[in-house]
Amino acid sequence: MPFPATLPAHLHRTVHRVGRAVLNSVLPPRCLACGVTVDEPDALCATCWNAMNFFAAPWCAVCGLPFAHPMGEGAICGACAAKQPYWDRARAVMRYDKHSRALVLSLKHGDRTHIARSLGRWMHRAGAEMLDGVDLLVPVPLHWTRLFARRYNQAALLAHAIHAAGGPPVAPDWLVRRRRTPSQGRLGPLARSRNVRGAFALRPGRSVKGKRLVIIDDVLTTGATVEECARVLRREGAAFVGVMTLARAVRAGGP
Numbered sequence: 001m002p003f004p005a006t007l008p009a010h011l012h013r014t015v016h017r018v019g020r021a022v023l024n025s026v027l028p029p030r031c032l033a034c035g036v037t038v039d040e041p042d043a044l045c046a047t048c049w050n051a052m053n054f055f056a057a058p059w060c061a062v063c064g065l066p067f068a069h070p071m072g073e074g075a076i077c078g079a080c081a082a083k084q085p086y087w088d089r090a091r092a093v094m095r096y097d098k099h100s101r102a103l104v105l106s107l108k109h110g111d112r113t114h115i116a117r118s119l120g121r122w123m124h125r126a127g128a129e130m131l132d133g134v135d136l137l138v139p140v141p142l143h144w145t146r147l148f149a150r151r152y153n154q155a156a157l158l159a160h161a162i163h164a165a166g167g168p169p170v171a172p173d174w175l176v177r178r179r180r181t182p183s184q185g186r187l188g189p190l191a192r193s194r195n196v197r198g199a200f201a202l203r204p205g206r207s208v209k210g211k212r213l214v215i216i217d218d219v220l221t222t223g224a225t226v227e228e229c230a231r232v233l234r235r236e237g238a239a240f241v242g243v244m245t246l247a248r249a250v251r252a253g254g255p
C-alpha cells in the first residue's frame with residue numbers, strides 16, 4: 001500500500017495539537033485583543049472580556065440589534081419596520097467599538113490570523129439559530145488588487161473558521177468584486193451605498209437559485225456593502241440571505 005501523500009484527518013489533528021502544545025510551552029498564550037499573557041490559548045484576558053459588548057437577547061428579530069427592554073417574541077426595531085433590507089436576517093457577536101476594533105485590526109495583520117479560529121467559534125455560537133439549515137457561507141470578496149496586496153481576505157478567513165466550528169460549507173469565490181471601490185472610511189451612509197452600487201456579481205457558472213446563504217464579513221457599519229451583496233444574491237434567486245459579522249456598529253441612542 002503506497003504511503004498516503006496527505007495525513008489522515010485524525011493524524012493531522014494530532015500533529016497539529018502536539019505542534020500547538022510545543023508552541024504553547026515556548027510562547028505563553030496571549031490575549032486575543034490586547035496581547036497580555038493569559039492562562040488559556042485563544043482567549044481574552046479578564047479586562048478585555050469585560051470590556052467587550054457582546055450582543056444578547058432581547059434583540060430585533062430581523063437585524064439582531066439588542067433592545068433595551070424586552071419587546072416580545074418576534075419584535076422588530078424601528079429601522080427594520082421602516083425599510084426591509086435585501087437580507088432576511090443579520091446577527092453579530094459584538095458591538096463595534098474601540099475594544100472590538102483591536103480584534104478586527106488583528107485579523108487584518110498577517111501574523112495574527114490565528115485569532116480567526118476563536119472568532120469563528122464565537123460567530124458560530126452567536127449565529128447558531130440563523131446558520132441552521134444554511135447551504136453556504138459567502139464571504140464578502142476583496143477586489144483582486146487588494147487581495148494581492150494583503151494575501152488573504154479576512155471575511156473568507158472568518159467564514160472558514162465558522163465552518164471549522166461546525167458551520168455550513170464556504171463558497172469562497174462565488175461573489176466577485178467587479179471593480180475596486182474607494183475606501184468607505186470617510187463616507188456617509190448615502191455615499192457608501194453609491195460607492196458599492198454594482199460592485200459585486202455572482203461568478204459566472206454558479207447558481208444560488210433556491211439556496212439558503214449567509215454573507216460573512218468582519219464588521220458591519222452602515223451595512224452598504226452587505227446590502228449590495230444581498231441584492232445580488234436575491235436577484236440571482238437565493239431563497240434566504242442572512243448576514244453574519246463579528247462586530248456591528250450601533251448608532252448612538254440604540255438601533
Ligand SMILES: [Zn+2]
Pocket residue numbers: 031032033034035036044045046047048049
Ligand atoms: Zn486583553
Ligand SMILES: [Zn+2]
Pocket residue numbers: 060061062063064065076077078079080081255
Ligand atoms: Zn432591526
